[in-house]
Amino acid sequence: MPITLPSSLPAFDVLAREGVSVMSHSRAARQDIRPLKIALLNLMPKKIQTENQFARLIGATPLQIDLRLIRMSAHRTKNTAAEHMAAFYRPFRQARKEKFDGLIITGAPIEHLPFKDVTYWDELCEVFEWTQTHVHSTFGVCWGGMAMIHHFHGVQKHLLEKKAFGCFRHQNLAPASPFLRGFSDDVLIPVSRWTEMKQDEIDAAPGLVTLLGSDEVGPCLVEDATHRAxxxxxxxxxxSTTLKDEFDRDTAAGSPIDVPVNYYPDDDPSQMPTNRWRSHAHLLYGNWINEIYQSTPYDLDRIGTEVRD
Structure with missing residues (x-):
């Protein structure tokens, strides 16, 4: 089944060319099924690139997905055309009355700031609390995940002396988890951050379970069943080229940056990188979508009112 997107959204043509099944809203309305309603709270500066990345993953399952795009109400992006934002995004204050089967909260390039110094922190905390009554399952990514685990559990992020940058091996710490169904014993995952979460602090927080972790770059994937996250x-x-784009950008600007670890063939930036994580990306987001499908109420209005089995 396809992912439902506005036919004028750039991701529609990008994914169609890649062979991902996409459907316009008008065509979806003629089908007598209830799609899963998934929202993307996009905090990244390059909105279109991020839309493509997540739509590609959640659109690859056998289920019909209705993807909605949300932004922070007062924050204005400087890197995406205002026309694009006006056409495809709604501010959270307009979307907050709705209920969603799933929500993805992306990262944001503001790691160096204390959480409370982020201009939209108060509204983001409202989003976190709203998920407990209006969203069946939430997926916090990079800074978005760090912010959410801090809000609910007080777990701190810590500045690194050196940027974690490259592709790092992670161990499958919970092979029986439904979110890791089909996963290998170890997984190569791209990393690009100046901060980290510490495993001992996560272990000290009740109800958190680390599913993927690395000896080199610490915990990666954490389940928070209490908050359905x-x-x-x-x-x-x-x-495939996201780390390369970041490396090339900083190199051209004369900013100090190391060659991303274990990314280029023979660690040679003159060669094109090889994608070795794509299959696990599809597995993880496909498993997440499947878990939502198995447990979300058919009636959207009942989301947030039922106790999960």
Whole structure:
């Protein structure tokens, strides 16, 4: 089954060319089924790139997905055309009356700031609380995951002395988890961050279970069943060249940056990188969508009012 997108959204043509099944809203309205309603709260500056990355993953399942795009109400992006934002995004204050089967909260390039210094922190905390009554399952990604685990559990993020940058091996710590169904014993995952969460602090917080972790870059994927949430601090959604684009950008600007670890063949930036994480990215988001499908109420109005089995 397809993912439902506005036919004028750039991701519609991008995914169609890649062979992902996409459907316009007008065509979807003629089908007598209830699609899963998934929202993307996009905090990244490059909105279109991020839309493509997540739509590609959640649109690859056998289920019909209705993807809605949300932004923070007062924050204005400087990197995406205002026309695009006006056409495809709604501010949270307009979307908050609705209920969703799933919500993805992306990362944001504001790691260096204390959470309370983020201009939209108060509204984001409202979003976190809103998920408990209006969203069946939430997926916090990178800074979004760090912010959410901090809000609900007080777990701190810590600045690194050196940026974690490259592709790192992660161990499958919970092979029986339905979110890791089909996963290998170890997984290569792209990482690009200046902060980390510490495993001992996560272990000290009741109800948190680490599903993926690395000896080199720490915990990666954490389940928070109490709040119906997953937190991932790294980037399985990245395109093949996302780390390359970041490396090339900083190199051209004369900013100090190391060659991303274990990313280019022979660690040679003159060669094109090889994508070795795509299959696990599809597995993770497909498993998440499947778990939502298995447990979400058929009646959207009942989301947030039922106790899960």
């Amino acid at each position: 997953l937190y991932i601090f790294n980037h399985l959604e990245y395109d």
